[in-house]
């Protein structure tokens with residue numbers, strides 16, 4: 001699950017991915033801040049954690065992943 005938020009301070013589009021591997025009832029407050037200017041974006045409660053990066057980084061990573069998928073695995 002990914003979500004796009006625009007930083008009001010530097011106008012960077014930030015991608016927020018929520019990761020909750022553990023199913024617990026205990027939620028904690030997480031302060032999300034912009035990876036570029038460190039400005040506070042918002043506070044959220046989660047039982048996992050948030051992965052915050054810029055849209056550019058996010059797209060780059062997706063590209064690398066899709067390239068990896070196209071490469072055949074070397075025979076061992």
Ligand SMILES: [Zn+2]
Nearest residue numbers: 007010034037
């Ligand atoms: Zn910013």
